[in-house]
Amino acid sequence: MLIEKYDMEVFTPPCDPGAERYAARARLLVDMTEVLPYLNATLRGAVYVPEANALTWKKGGHNVAFHAYEIATSNVEDRESAEKELEGLVDLVNRTWERRVEITPDHKIHQRPTPMAIYKLLPLTNCKQCGESTCYTFAIKLTASQKKLADCPALAEPQYALKLSSLQEIMINSPSIGKEG
Numbered sequence: 432m433l434i435e436k437y438d439m440e441v442f443t444p445p446c447d448p449g450a451e452r453y454a455a456r457a458r459l460l461v462d463m464t465e466v467l468p469y470l471n472a473t474l475r476g477a478v479y480v481p482e483a484n485a486l487t488w489k490k491g492g493h494n495v496a497f498h499a500y501e502i503a504t505s506n507v508e509d510r511e512s513a514e515k516e517l518e519g520l521v522d523l524v525n526r527t528w529e530r531r532v533e534i535t536p537d538h539k540i541h542q543r544p545t546p547m548a549i550y551k552l553l554p555l556t557n558c559k560q561c562g563e564s565t566c567y568t569f570a571i572k573l574t575a576s577q578k579k580l581a582d583c584p585a586l587a588e589p590q591y592a593l594k595l596s597s598l599q600e601i602m603i604n605s606p607s608i609g610k611e612g
């Protein structure tokens with residue numbers, strides 16, 4: 432097991448007082464830099480910055496960051512959930528490290544698609560069937576992993592087949608919707 436012990440801190444980010452959202456941070460006693468390329472290979476939508484020994488990832492609505500000696504998560508609804516989330520992330524790192532012989536490490540930087548890139552491929556009718564008032568709002572939520580392509584029923588219409596396949600291609604290559612999350 433790579434990470435056996437760590438110090439956990441749960442707190443309310445000072446930049447967001449009164450928001451009642453929590454962040455949690457695990458300070459590690461071991462350097463997990465070598466795991467980052469394996470996480471980059473398995474966590475869809477992860478953004479890896481090798482020069483900074485950092486990898487960020489959206490898991491559900493949470494912002495996750497892995498650094499050499501630290502794992503952090505934020506935007507969690509309560510203290511207990513923040514602790515559980517962090518424990519799950521430590522497990523994820525340990526499982527990935529144990530499986531590393533089966534994984535081809537990925538040292539490339541993958542960019543998350545921008546809302547505008549997604550927006551241009553939507554039907555652009557603002558029909559509201561997805562529950563959002565505009566296609567652009569839907570695009571923002573899709574890139575933040577708060578919506579799925581299937582939430583836009585209009586995309587199933589034959590005239591949007593090309594747009595749908597382009598969106599599916601983007602989701603396969605750099606979506607925020609995780610293989611692990």
Ligand code: SF4
Nearest residue numbers: 558559561566569583
């Ligand atoms: S259902 Fe699709 S086309 Fe309609 S508003 Fe939502 S994203 Fe736009």
